[in-house]
Amino acid sequence: MRTQDDGAAAPVRDLRGPLPAPPLLRYGPGDLLVVSGLPGSGKSTLIRRVAPGLDGRGRPVVRVDSQDARARLERRLPARLPYGLYRPFVRLAHHLRLRAALRSGASVIVHDCGRTGRVRRRLAREARRRGTRLHVLLLVVPPETALAGQRARGRTVSAGAFARHRRAFGRLVSEAAAGRAPAGAASVVLLDRAAADALGAVVLGGAPAPAGRPGGG
Numbered sequence: 348m349r350t351q352d353d354g355a356a357a358p359v360r361d362l363r364g365p366l367p368a369p370p371l372l373r374y375g376p377g378d379l380l381v382v383s384g385l386p387g388s389g390k391s392t393l394i395r396r397v398a399p400g401l402d403g404r405g406r407p408v409v410r411v412d413s414q415d416a417r418a419r420l421e422r423r424l425p426a427r428l429p430y431g432l433y434r435p436f437v438r439l440a441h442h443l444r445l446r447a448a449l450r451s452g453a454s455v456i457v458h459d460c461g462r463t464g465r466v467r468r469r470l471a472r473e474a475r476r477r478g479t480r481l482h483v484l485l486l487v488v489p490p491e492t493a494l495a496g497q498r499a500r501g502r503t504v505s506a507g508a509f510a511r512h513r514r515a516f517g518r519l520v521s522e523a524a525a526g527r528a529p530a531g532a533a534s535v536v537l538l539d540r541a542a543a544d545a546l547g548a549v550v551l552g553g554a555p556a557p558a559g560r561p562g563g564g
Contacts, residue, residue: 358528361537363487368542376403376552377454377479379470383461383519384486385512386504387496390458391415393486393543402454403552409448412458416440430502449473454551461485462515464529471531480533487520488540 362368374380384390391414399408417430417437424433445466448455459466467483474481488496490513497503504512522528523535538546 358533359523359526359535359537361524362542363537363539368538368545370545370547371550372397372484372536372546372548373550374454374482374552375479376406377452377477378482378551379449379455379457379474379479380482380484380549380551381457381459381467381470382484382486383459383516385488385490385493385516386460386509387493387498387500388486388488389496389540389543390486393546394456394458397546397549398456399549399551403550406453408551409451409453409455410458411441411445411448411455413437413441414458416444445469452477456549460512460516461519462512467529468531474531474533481531483523483529483532483535485516485520485523485535485537486543487537492540 382390382394391412394410394412398410402408420433420437420440445455445457449470455470457466457470461467467481471481490509494503494509519529520537523537528535
């Protein structure tokens with residue numbers, strides 16, 4: 348279903364459904380993009396694939412992904428250590444990296460589950476301070492697809508936590524599908540799996556630079 352015409356200057360673009368999705372999503376240099384979805388929906392994979400190395404100013408685009416923070420920490424820890432014991436340190440590392448990225452003035456792409464609005468509010472404040480814009484990308488997949496993604500990556504969340512994620516993200520999607528962007532966001536894009544797979548790149552001003560170059564992590 349598409350609630351907005353793709354060419355309209357509307358705050359919400361619903362790219363789910365049978366029509367072809369655009370190969371590029373274009374934003375301004377210095378803008379902030381937050382990618383949200385259920386755990387296991389493929390947010391990290393999508394960010395790694397479509398994030399540019401450089402923005403239109405020629406500056407590295409910084410990716411801030413909690414899964415990267417977890418992977419870096421796990422390389423230093425015993426393999427059998429339960430995640431619950433070091434989860435607070437993963438969150439701390441993630442937020443420290445986010446703070447450093449925002450202070451740098453870089454264009455930033457942030458992985459966020461969307462369960463609370465805390466990260467979006469923080470990014471909206473930073474966008475206002477910079478005089479740039481915050482954009483939200485919602486990756487919408489069926490719950491069973493997200494659960495399969497969790498199993499495939501070898502990391503699952505509890506049934507209770509997943510139910511809370513579903514409720515919070517469902518509200519976010521429903522609001523966006525009705526044409527209402529989250530507070531502080533200049534635009535929202537909704538993608539299903541097919542639209543996400545068809546997306547070739549995110550461009551932050553100027554021509555797209557190859558993905559996976561400086562600014563990753």
